Amino acid sequence: MSSLSRDDVAKLAGLARIEMSDEELVNLANEFTVILDAVARVQEVAGADVEATSHPLPLRNVFRPDAVVPSLTPEEALSGAPAQEEQRFRVPQILGEE
C-alpha cells in the first residue's frame, strides 16, 4: 500500500542532511515498503474522536530564578569543537559566494 521510491528517499535524506549512495537509497526504499505497511496499522484505531498524546506527563513551563550561576567556561564549551578560532566555533561557509 504505502511505498517510497528511490527518489522519495533521496529527498528525505536531503532534508535529514545525510549523503547517501545510490545503493543505500534503493535498499532503504525497499525496506520502507515493508516497514511502512507494518506501522500504518496505527491508522486502524486512530479515530477522529481519540485525543493525541505527545508526552506521558502533563507538560508545563518550568522556570528558575533569574540568578547568575556558574556555567561552562569558554574553554570547556569549546573543548569538543572540531575547529575553533578566537574563542569561537569555526564552521564551514554557511552563505553562498554572491
Added chain:
Amino acid sequence: MIRNNAADMAAKLVAGEITSVALTQAHLDRIAAVDTDVHAFLHIDTEGALAQAAAVDAKRAKGEKLSPLAGVPLALKDVMAQKGIPTTCGSKILEGWRPPYDSTVVANLKKNDIVILGKTNMDEFAMGSSTENSAYGPTHNPWDLTRIPGGSGGGSSAALAAFEAPLAIGTDTGGSIRQPAAVTGTVGVKPTYGGVSRYGLVAFSSSLDQAGPCARTVLDAALLHEAIAGHDPKDATSINAPVPQVVAAAKSGDVKGMKIGVVKELNGDGYQAGVRARFEESLELLAKAGAEIVEVSAPNFEYALAAYYLIAPSECSSNLARFDAMRYGLRVGDVDGASAESVMNLTREVGFGKEVKRRIILGTYALSSGYYDAYYGSAQKVRTLITQDFTKAFEKADVLVSPTCPTTAFKIGEKANDPLAMYLNDIATIPVNMAGIGGMSLPSGLADEDGLPVGFQIMSPVMKDERMYLVGAALEAALLSKWGAPLLDKAPIMGGGR
C-alpha cells in the same frame, strides 16, 4: 569477592572486611580477564575508578557517614555524559568526544561514592535490541558468546552477568534495560518516566527515554534506584515528588492480598514455549506467596509496536539533528570552499550507522507535511489508547505482569538484516514506555529447550514503583528457594574459576 551482590559488598565495606580499592581492583582484574570475549566495555577508567575508590576508603577511615552503596563499583552505559570521559553512544559521530560536564545520574553516583569503572557498549544511540548496532562491534552474552546480550544496553547487562560489575546504569526507551536483563538472567528496572533525571542522557526519543538501575538482585536494583532518582531542576520533565520507597519494598517482598494482573495480550502465540512455561511457574509461586492472580485485557497493545516505530524515529530525527559537525564530534569534508551543508551531509553519512539512518529517514517521513496526520498523528492517538488500557487494567490489579520478551537470546547476526523481526523483540516492553509507567524484568529461570535465561516483567502505575519491587522481591525469594542458588551460578564459568 566479585560474585557477591552489591548489598553484601557494601556490608563488607562497612564492616572493614574489604576496601573499595581492593574491590575495584578485583573488578578491573575480572574485566581484564574476560572482556576480550564479552566486550561489555567501550572504555575502562582504571585510574579514575581507583582514585574514586581510594577517596571513599579515606572518607570511611575518617568515620564519615557514607551512603548505602559507597565504594561499590558500577558500569555506566555509554549514553551518559561523564565529565572528561569518552562518551560515544556507540557511534562513530561521537568518537573521542569527552563531555565538559556530568549528567545528573553521574553526579548522583559520585555524590553517593559509587565507583564508576567505565562505559559500556550499546546499540548506536540506543537504537536496537542486540547491541549489534554498536559502531565498535557487538557485545557477547556471557551465557553463550555466540548470542546477543540484548539491547540497547547489552554492555551493561553482559557486564553484570560476567561479574565484571555488580551494578550498572541503563536507559530504556522501548525496553533497553528490561530486554537485556531478561536475556542475561539479570535484573533491570525502568522507573516511572520523570523519576530519574534525563539531564546529560544523550537523547534518542525524549518522551520515552528513561534511565534506570541494572543489577543481579532486586534489592541491589532498589539501592541503586534510590541513589540516582529524584527531582532535578535541570530536567523540565523531572517529577517533583518524593522518590518511591523502593528499598523498603525490596526488603519486604510482602505480596499478601496484592492483585497481580496477567495481560492477556502479552502472551500466547509468538512466545517461545520455555518462556511461557517459566512465566506460568512464576505466577504459581506468586499465588503461593499470597497474591491474587487476575486476568486483564489491553486490546490496544497490539498497536503499540507500530506506534512506537513512528514516535521514536520521529523524535530521533529531531534529536539527532544536533549532530551537525559544527560544535563537537566528527567533522568530515571540511575542505577549502566546502559549504556547511555539504560538511553536515558527509559527516552524517560517515558518522551514523545503518539503523540510525533508517530511523532518521523514517522519522523525517512520518513528520513531513502531508504524512504527519496519517503517521505521527495516528501514533500519538494510539499512545492515548494504550495509556487508557493501562488505566483500566490498574483498576483491576495493583501491578501487571508478562514475559519480558517473546524469546530467549538469539544468535548474533540472526536478525541483523531483518529490521521488523528485530523490532518484535520489544513487543512486551514498549507499552510501558508509551504510558510512562514503571517496568522491571527479573530472571524467572531457564527455558527447557535451550537452557537460556527467561525474564519476568512487572509493570506498576506512575510513581508507584515500589509495587514492582514488592512483587519482584517476592518472586526472587520464591525462585531462589526453589533453585537453591542464584540463576547466574548456572552460567558458564569464564576467565578461570570463581
